[in-house]
Amino acid sequence: MLHINDMTYRIEGRPILEGATVAIPTGHKVGLVGRNGAGKTTLLRLIIGEVAADDGSITMARNARIGHVAQEAPGGEDSLIDWVLAADTERASLLAEAETATEPLRISDIQIRLNDIGAHGAPSRAAAILAGLGFDAAAQARSCREFSGGWRMRVALAAVLFLEPEVLLLDEPTNYLDLEGTLWLEAYLRAYPHTVLMVSHDRDLLNRAVGAIVHLDRGKLALYTGGYDDFEDARREKQRLELKLKKKQDDARKHMEAFITRFKAKASKAAQAQSRMKALARMQPIADQVEDRIAPFLFPVPKKLLASPLIRIEGAAAGYEASRPILRGLDLRIDQDDRIALLGQNGNGKSTFAKLVGGKLPPLSGSVWGVNKIDVGYFAQHQLDELNPLDTPFGVMTRLMPDGTEAQRRGKLGAYGFGSDKAETKCGNLSGGEKARLLLLVTAFHGPHLIILDEPTNHLDIDSREALVRALNEYEGAVILISHDRHLVDAAADRLWLVKNGTVKNYDGDMDSYRAELLAERGGKTQARDGKASASPKTTRVDERRQAAERRAELAPMRKVMQAAEAQVSKLSTLLAKLDAALGDPALYDDAAKAKNLTFERGQLAKQLADAEDAWLVATERYEEASVPADA
Numbered sequence: 001m002l003h004i005n006d007m008t009y010r011i012e013g014r015p016i017l018e019g020a021t022v023a024i025p026t027g028h029k030v031g032l033v034g035r036n037g038a039g040k041t042t043l044l045r046l047i048i049g050e051v052a053a054d055d056g057s058i059t060m061a062r063n064a065r066i067g068h069v070a071q072e073a074p075g076g077e078d079s080l081i082d083w084v085l086a087a088d089t090e091r092a093s094l095l096a097e098a099e100t101a102t103e104p105l106r107i108s109d110i111q112i113r114l115n116d117i118g119a120h121g122a123p124s125r126a127a128a129i130l131a132g133l134g135f136d137a138a139a140q141a142r143s144c145r146e147f148s149g150g151w152r153m154r155v156a157l158a159a160v161l162f163l164e165p166e167v168l169l170l171d172e173p174t175n176y177l178d179l180e181g182t183l184w185l186e187a188y189l190r191a192y193p194h195t196v197l198m199v200s201h202d203r204d205l206l207n208r209a210v211g212a213i214v215h216l217d218r219g220k221l222a223l224y225t226g227g228y229d230d231f232e233d234a235r236r237e238k239q240r241l242e243l244k245l246k247k248k249q250d251d252a253r254k255h256m257e258a259f260i261t262r263f264k265a266k267a268s269k270a271a272q273a274q275s276r277m278k279a280l281a282r283m284q285p286i287a288d289q290v291e292d293r294i295a296p297f298l299f300p301v302p303k304k305l306l307a308s309p310l311i312r313i314e315g316a317a318a319g320y321e322a323s324r325p326i327l328r329g330l331d332l333r334i335d336q337d338d339r340i341a342l343l344g345q346n347g348n349g350k351s352t353f354a355k356l357v358g359g360k361l362p363p364l365s366g367s368v369w370g371v372n373k374i375d376v377g378y379f380a381q382h383q384l385d386e387l388n389p390l391d392t393p394f395g396v397m398t399r400l401m402p403d404g405t406e407a408q409r410r411g412k413l414g415a416y417g418f419g420s421d422k423a424e425t426k427c428g429n430l431s432g433g434e435k436a437r438l439l440l441l442v443t444a445f446h447g448p449h450l451i452i453l454d455e456p457t458n459h460l461d462i463d464s465r466e467a468l469v470r471a472l473n474e475y476e477g478a479v480i481l482i483s484h485d486r487h488l489v490d491a492a493a494d495r496l497w498l499v500k501n502g503t504v505k506n507y508d509g510d511m512d513s514y515r516a517e518l519l520a521e522r523g524g525k526t527q528a529r530d531g532k533a534s535a536s537p538k539t540t541r542v543d544e545r546r547q548a549a550e551r552r553a554e555l556a557p558m559r560k561v562m563q564a565a566e567a568q569v570s571k572l573s574t575l576l577a578k579l580d581a582a583l584g585d586p587a588l589y590d591d592a593a594k595a596k597n598l599t600f601e602r603g604q605l606a607k608q609l610a611d612a613e614d615a616w617l618v619a620t621e622r623y624e625e626a627s628v629p630a631d632a
Helices: 040-048 080-086 089-100 104-116 119-132 149-163 179-191 203-208 228-263 267-282 350-357 382-386 393-400 406-415 432-444 462-474 486-492 511-521 541-583 586-590 592-627
Strands: 002-011 014-024 029-033 055-059 066-068 167-171 195-199 212-217 220-225 311-318 327-334 339-343 365-369 376-380 450-454 478-482 495-500 503-507 525-527 533-535
Touching (some): 014 040, 014 055, 014 212, 029 040, 029 203, 040 195, 066 149, 080 089, 080 149, 089 104, 119 179, 179 203, 179 511, 220 228, 311 350, 327 350, 350 376, 350 450, 350 478, 376 382, 382 432, 393 432, 432 450, 486 511, 495 511, 541 592, 586 592
Parallel strands (some): 029 195, 029 212, 066 167, 339 478, 339 495, 450 478
Antiparallel strands (some): 002 014, 311 327, 311 365, 525 533
């Protein structure tokens, strides 16, 4: 059991943990969640022993090994497979000693121990883990230094998984994984035989790979059984009951205070008044449920809406060398309201395609129409590292708004979650989530026609991810999304394009069918922790894709009707707001005739809006009813 008992930890006097207590039973897989900056990574560092608590204790089973991903990615001459194998220092030491040992008894002891720890099957197990994380046999034989930082972090993750510690600590393990790697990790963790405590903001991973959630909020820890959705339901119910109890307590407190005020001076009631004063003093107040407000992401409307298609690609090839194109045979179009998610393993060319449509990479052959006529906002993870650590959000906003006033700049920053305390903070001192927010602000600031987001959620907590979903759905331009976050793709994308086999094609299925296909491509099986395979559900790939295509075709007309009705509501609402603003101007009533006409016009417009809202509601209900599968 991992037991955190009455833990208190402060940074520069600010409490991160305050009397935090939780007990995690042996063998449980637990997700650790909380807002950005709540202290999740700090808690892992306390468990590891990198920092010492001000008070409290951490206990676990005797001789339990703790495993965590090293912050330093491997970068030497060792091959990937050798580096992972070397992580098991006992095995490496025993194998080295076996080469030189001469005493028969010691040789016997070495071989027995090697057999006990499964040393001879270790290479195949390490290879299976590396393969699951995206390294084929050829890649496993290459040296660590040949890979980029993100790929090296995968190797570091492979090493700690290979060790199989009794307590496995993971801090956002999917940040460097593509969707395929995330699915493999999900299956691996479900089969993992020991305790797992994992910080993650991936809703699907938390729903599928763990059996409990620890919530870190305002320095306290609370354990909830079930996945993330179960936790959300339980937390909302707990908050509802606490608010109800608080109201009862407040009512009782008011009643007591009124009794004391009224009768404490009367001799006949003095004893009762004194008794109630003592009861009031003993009554522990129930804290208000204060929800931290998550600042929205604001993607402004493009200054000039263009006709579709925004981009048309015909017979194009893309890459960095004319003789070695990464993508070829590209025949696609991007319309003004598209929400496109790019699927495919890392290394297949998703980022290359994004650069092509973003105008950062000219085609090697063929044609790409429209790129030079549109404004493109581009967000990529590497840009976080390129922020000037000495710069500040206010400095960034000053360059974005050279003619703006200080109040206007600070207002924009405040709307994006950078209040007075953060506006002047150096970028080097911002959290990963705050840096991502700042870059998203820069990406969308000038109202681009197309926004390209390459893994935008890696440093965002779950609530911020939901805010991003809302912003993408409200945005009036086109979006291309590259993400391993299945919930984000499901909630924000309406088209899926598959980057595979050197080209990009429309994918007719949904994320569930894509997941099933990935498992089917692994032989219908998922690699388990011991290198063996566990069966996964059988899938009829051709039938699924055909049915998905038919389903999308059936729903398309209804969806268009619903979107047209929604656009009409939005248009009429805007007109009505303008009329209300005009009618709210006292100067208008100097011209009685004009005021009368505008009042009449408003009444007509309000009726049209009511009819449009009814039509939108009917269209939405029809679409949603039709979207529910027949067997649901």
